Amino acid sequence: MLKKPILTFVIIGILTLVYCFIEASGEGDLYIYLRAAGVLSDGGNIYTEKYINGQYHYYYSVLFAYLLTPFFTLPFFAVKFFWLLLNAFLFWHLFYLLIKSPLLLQLPEKKARLFLIFLFVFSLRFFHENIHASQITILILWCCIYGVYLIEKEKPGWGSFVLALGINIKLLPLVFLPYLLYRARYKALFFTVDWLLILAFLPSILVGHNYNRLLIASWWELVNPANPQHVLDVAERSFHGLSTLLATLFVAHVPDQYALNLRRNIADIDLPALHKILMVSRLVLVALTLFIIRDRPFRLARSGWKKTREISYILLLIPLIFPHQQHYAFLFTVPAFGVVLFEIISNEQKAFKRPVTWLLIIVYLLSNLKLLLGEFNQYYEHFKILTYGALILVALTMWVEVRQRDRLLNN
16 A cells, blocks of 8 residues: 655645746746636637637637636736646646555555656656646546546536536547446436536526527537548647648648658548548547447446546547647546556566567657657657557557456456
């Protein structure tokens, strides 16, 4: 069992305060959120406006913008500081849940510490970039994990509210709705859908129904994955995911103003063909969820370890299958990295550990070269190496499942 000295928490708390205070300078994405809240207060369309020198859209919910309206007129530094503290707290809360989990408690203390250290080192780049950009990804990841955690603890009301809040803000946790159905969490699914309707139309009471409907329609026009700009998903150099990777691989001259004079495409096809390849690729990745689950539908998972593997893979899908994903969205890959890492640390067979360990090291490098050797970042972004790292993680999670199946057969 892991020891938790008070001194460790005090040190982490002090370092977090200092770190967030330093990062609170500058604008970041929170500035966009607050500017959108200001536009909402003035009765404007928060989705047609562009923010920070007319460069960026607001991509989040009407409710989230409304919740930020009380903070719009407050000193920006103070608001950003407390926003970063909230995100840091949620990040550490996820680690706290991991420390308290029966899965980790079954490891010897030395191995458990190694696991937590390696997992933190892997996640450090994504944690820093979310804090540095004052982004919302940590909150969305927390809503996914903690929402499902509460549901599995037989608290479907609260768990569904947390999950629905995440979906309302950024849509990404929608992938958990079919999972709840498949795993026979009918009450949680019903509550989540109810909360989604309530949260979507709550602003109608606050700002007027017609205005809210107009904003929701404008939001969908902006985020609709069928939009051409989400097929050729290269508007920003820091975009990653399947849509961005496939566009750079299969279209010779994508409208990427940041592209280097280095060839990266292996073919040159038209937009309809690219759209078909993208849809098939997404469907394949989603279908692999059934390989992870490997149970008939409408049954509960057999164990906590099984649920952990399933949820981690679904989280891994998010930055891959959704368009318009920035580098900080790959925080969603951390649980899948943890699943593979746990299998390595808890497994005594060196023949199994050696190749997987090397592949996991490659995943770490592809995910963290910007942190280790940032001067070459333009090449990492050009070749979209983050997405390759996530795809290797997909293969490694499949490998873990094969190991689990063999272990069950041998027993």
